[in-house]
Structures are given as C-alpha cells and as structure tokens.
Amino acid sequence: MSSSVDLVEFRNRCDRWFAERYEPLDPERHDVPGLIAHTTDDHDAPMREARRHQRALWDSGLAGLTVERRYGGKGLPPEAEMILAEVAGAYMVPSMVPLSVGLSLALSTLVQFGSEETCAARVPRILDASEVWCQLFSEPEAGSDLAALRTTATRVDDGYLIEGQKVWTSFAQHSAYGLLLARTGPAEDRHRGLSLFLLPMDAPGVTVRPLREITGGTHFNEVFLDAVALPTSSLLGVEGGGWAAAMFTLGNERNLSTQRSRPRWKRLHELAGGSGALDAVARDRLVRLAIAEELQRVGSLPGSAAKLVRSQIEVMASQLAVDLLGAAATAHDDSATEVAAAVHWFLGARANRIAGGTDEIQRNIIAERILGLPR
Structure with a gap:
C-alpha cells in the first residue's frame, strides 16, 4: 500500500473487508460482542478473538496504518486510521480491549522512547498480535500518587536488578512484555528518580498472580519482581526520564x-x-x-x-x-x-x-x- 492513498478507495476497501467477515452492527441496539469481556470470567476467548482479528488485519495490510514502514507499518496519514475505525464500528467485530495496552499504549511509547533496534524487533510483533503487552505502573502503596512507587532498579555491572511489586496490571497473565516503571534514584527524588524499562514477562523472578474481582473475572493481576535481571538495553529513553515517559503513556491511556x-x-x-x-x-x-x-x-x-x-x-x-x-x-x-x-x-x-x-x-x-x- 502506497504512503499516498486515495481515501475514498481506501474506505471502500475497508467496507469490503469487514463486510466479508462480520455482520453489520444494528445501530438501534449498539450491542458489541466482547464489550464487557474485560469484566467477565472468560478471558481466554476474548483474547483469542482479538488476536485472530488483529492477525487478519495484519495479513490483509490493514494493521499499523500510521506506523512507519521501517517498523512494519504502512506509513499512511491519520485519516486512514480514522476511516478504518469508523468502518469497523459499523460491524460486529471482536472487542480489542485485550490488545489495547500493546496497540495503543506500548506501541506509541516504544516509538517515542525506544531505540531503533527495540522498535524494529517489537513493534511488528505487536501489530501482528504475536505479542500481548501489559503496563506495570501501579503498586500497593503507589496508585494515584505514582511518584511514590517503591519498585527499585539498581545498577549492576551488566544492567539492572529489579525488586518490587506491581498491582492492577491488566492482562499480565497473557503478556509477553510489559512497560515497567521503577525507581533508579533515591526516594526523595520522586519524579526525577524514575525510569521506564521493557520487561520480558517470562524473565526469571517475575511471578504473575491473577486477582479475582467482584465481577468474578481476573482482568487484573499482581506481579512480583524478585531479583529480576535486565540488560542495559531494556531501558526506554534515558535513566531518570521515566516520569515523562509514564505521563506520555498515561495520556494515551486516558484518551483510549x-x-x-x-x-x-x-x-x-x-x-x-x-x-x-x-x-x-x-x-x-x-x-x-x-x-x-x-x-x-x-x-x-x-x-x-x-x-x-x-x-x-x-x-x-x-x-x-x-x-x-x-x-x-x-x-x-x-x-x-x-x-x-x-x-x-x-x-x-x-x-x-x-x-x-x-x-x-x-x-x-x-x-x-x-x-x-x-x-
């Protein structure tokens, strides 16, 4: 797909693609499959459906429309993404909430703060739904006051050693990677002492424990980090620059x-x-x-x-x-x-x-x- 696109033809293409795969949405009912998937007991089915749908978009050249081509995207103007969302909204497509952290938060944060090597390796796998992502910000003693977080990232010869606990982490049990906010400076530095890391969720010392909610579901998790070793390359942006990166990510979450x-x-x-x-x-x-x-x-x-x-x-x-x-x-x-x-x-x-x-x-x-x- 060319970076210069006929938006009328692109809309027609999207219409044909969705019409071949999904039933039209009844505008009088506004019922959407999976709309409450994140508050029900069964997370596996919505996650499978979201990943299947995203993979189909990828295979058809309709994923990552505004993402740069060097990262697996199409390099199209924002209007193309808006058209795709508008057309998708007219059909009974699966809820994309299970992939929202990766597609809407992690992807933009990686492009903004990650190295060229990190973006080239991770962004395409977010776009094709190979990897699910989570966000590790909140802690038992630091939710609304994020600058009070206690998880530490201590410098060692070959990287960082992570110690701490996170909570209310959405979809952590399904995730391959997470955006981890940790303290690299003294506690009194508050905002200035934070750094953002890319955390492999299967790293030794990472333990994910689903939390049973009032709904009966397990959308949220607590994550324990016990002597987790991360290489220096896992740092996103600069050491001590985690607050700016976190605010960028949270801004996207609030818009989402x-x-x-x-x-x-x-x-x-x-x-x-x-x-x-x-x-x-x-x-x-x-x-x-x-x-x-x-x-x-x-x-x-x-x-x-x-x-x-x-x-x-x-x-x-x-x-x-x-x-x-x-x-x-x-x-x-x-x-x-x-x-x-x-x-x-x-x-x-x-x-x-x-x-x-x-x-x-x-x-x-x-x-x-x-x-x-x-x-």
Missing part, C-alpha cells in the same frame, strides 16, 4: 478510555420496554444519560476531562441498567445472558473511575493544568 464504548441510552430504553414502561424518574435519568452521551460524543475535551466524563457516564448508565432490571438483577444465573451482562457491567464500571488515574486525580489535573488554579 474515552473511545471504548458506544451510546447506551437507546439500548436501555429498549431494555425498559419503551417510554411507556418508565416512570417519571426513570425517564428523567434516561434523558440525562442521552444528553451526557451526546455531549461526550460531539465535544472535544482534553484527555483528563474526557476520561472523567466517560467514567461518570459508565457508572451512570450501568446503575440505570440494573435499576431498570429490578429484582432480576439481584437473582439471576449466567443463562440469562442479557441480565448477567448488565450486572457484570454494573460491577465492573466502577473500575473506570480508578484505571488510568482516579476521578480525583483527573479533577486535580483539570484544575491545575487546564483552569490554572493554584495547588
């Missing part, structure tokens, strides 16, 4: 968190049996949700503001879903798939207010960096 879901108000309206089945309070809540989702869709908010709005919408919508279901939401089995999906969604939605920075952290960022208020 606003792109995963579709408007739910129409589906909830149908779930309730139409307006005639709703009382005045429920109708008001549904209208408020519809307004919030439409404003979020047409608005152009900066990352932290968009992430804050999206997390609040998720909680608002999932709470309304279980309230509309009433008693059915409190006593169901997994054979009642629609009810079970709503309950899983309700239980998992609260995680959106924590992942990628809590709502409180987002409000602080908005106040200080957007509104210019004093600390």
Whole structure:
C-alpha cells in the first residue's frame, strides 16, 4: 500500500473487508460482542478473538496504518486510521480491549522512547498480535500518587536488578512484555528518580498472580519482581526520564478510555420496554444519560476531562441498567445472558473511575493544568 492513498478507495476497501467477515452492527441496539469481556470470567476467548482479528488485519495490510514502514507499518496519514475505525464500528467485530495496552499504549511509547533496534524487533510483533503487552505502573502503596512507587532498579555491572511489586496490571497473565516503571534514584527524588524499562514477562523472578474481582473475572493481576535481571538495553529513553515517559503513556491511556464504548441510552430504553414502561424518574435519568452521551460524543475535551466524563457516564448508565432490571438483577444465573451482562457491567464500571488515574486525580489535573488554579 502506497504512503499516498486515495481515501475514498481506501474506505471502500475497508467496507469490503469487514463486510466479508462480520455482520453489520444494528445501530438501534449498539450491542458489541466482547464489550464487557474485560469484566467477565472468560478471558481466554476474548483474547483469542482479538488476536485472530488483529492477525487478519495484519495479513490483509490493514494493521499499523500510521506506523512507519521501517517498523512494519504502512506509513499512511491519520485519516486512514480514522476511516478504518469508523468502518469497523459499523460491524460486529471482536472487542480489542485485550490488545489495547500493546496497540495503543506500548506501541506509541516504544516509538517515542525506544531505540531503533527495540522498535524494529517489537513493534511488528505487536501489530501482528504475536505479542500481548501489559503496563506495570501501579503498586500497593503507589496508585494515584505514582511518584511514590517503591519498585527499585539498581545498577549492576551488566544492567539492572529489579525488586518490587506491581498491582492492577491488566492482562499480565497473557503478556509477553510489559512497560515497567521503577525507581533508579533515591526516594526523595520522586519524579526525577524514575525510569521506564521493557520487561520480558517470562524473565526469571517475575511471578504473575491473577486477582479475582467482584465481577468474578481476573482482568487484573499482581506481579512480583524478585531479583529480576535486565540488560542495559531494556531501558526506554534515558535513566531518570521515566516520569515523562509514564505521563506520555498515561495520556494515551486516558484518551483510549474515552473511545471504548458506544451510546447506551437507546439500548436501555429498549431494555425498559419503551417510554411507556418508565416512570417519571426513570425517564428523567434516561434523558440525562442521552444528553451526557451526546455531549461526550460531539465535544472535544482534553484527555483528563474526557476520561472523567466517560467514567461518570459508565457508572451512570450501568446503575440505570440494573435499576431498570429490578429484582432480576439481584437473582439471576449466567443463562440469562442479557441480565448477567448488565450486572457484570454494573460491577465492573466502577473500575473506570480508578484505571488510568482516579476521578480525583483527573479533577486535580483539570484544575491545575487546564483552569490554572493554584495547588
């Protein structure tokens, strides 16, 4: 595919590709397979489906559209990626959440901070779904206050020795590599003492332990790092430059968190049996949700503001879903798939207010960096 592309023909090509493989999405229902895959018990099936889909895109020359050719991409303008996403959104494609850390976070961070050799070796394997990636930032004592992390990377003759623990690591049990934030300087240096590393998840001393969540699933993990030896080449960027790299990665995560879901108000309206089945309070809540989702869709908010709005919408919508279901939401089995999906969604939605920075952290960022208020 040439780096100069006829966007009309490219859209037609994408339409043909998806139409040959997937059923069209019903715009009145907005039901997407795997939409709640990250909050259900079965992670293996969604991961397999996501990897199969990504590999098919790669084999057809539709993966890594804006990535440089030297790293296995197509070197196309951003409009091509936007067209692919828009066309994909019209079909019942698998959820790509299981691969989101690699495709949306690790890939851009590697290109921004990694060496030429590292990018050439790793980026193509992210694009063809050979490798799943995770992000190792949060710790038991350092979540929202990331500068307080305690995992250390001590210089030794041939590299670094890693000691510490990470938690809330998405898809670590499936990952080949992770972005590891660790302390190379003294604790009092806080932000200035952090560095970012590329961590092979099968390295000796790495132990992954899945965490059973309120949903029953194991989306998150804790990761123990006991005398893990990393070569100097595993450092991404410069020693002590981890804070800037982490903020770059988190900025992409916050933008990503606003792109995963579709408007739910129409589906909830149908779930309730139409307006005639709703009382005045429920109708008001549904209208408020519809307004919030439409404003979020047409608005152009900066990352932290968009992430804050999206997390609040998720909680608002999932709470309304279980309230509309009433008693059915409190006593169901997994054979009642629609009810079970709503309950899983309700239980998992609260995680959106924590992942990628809590709502409180987002409000602080908005106040200080957007509104210019004093600390």
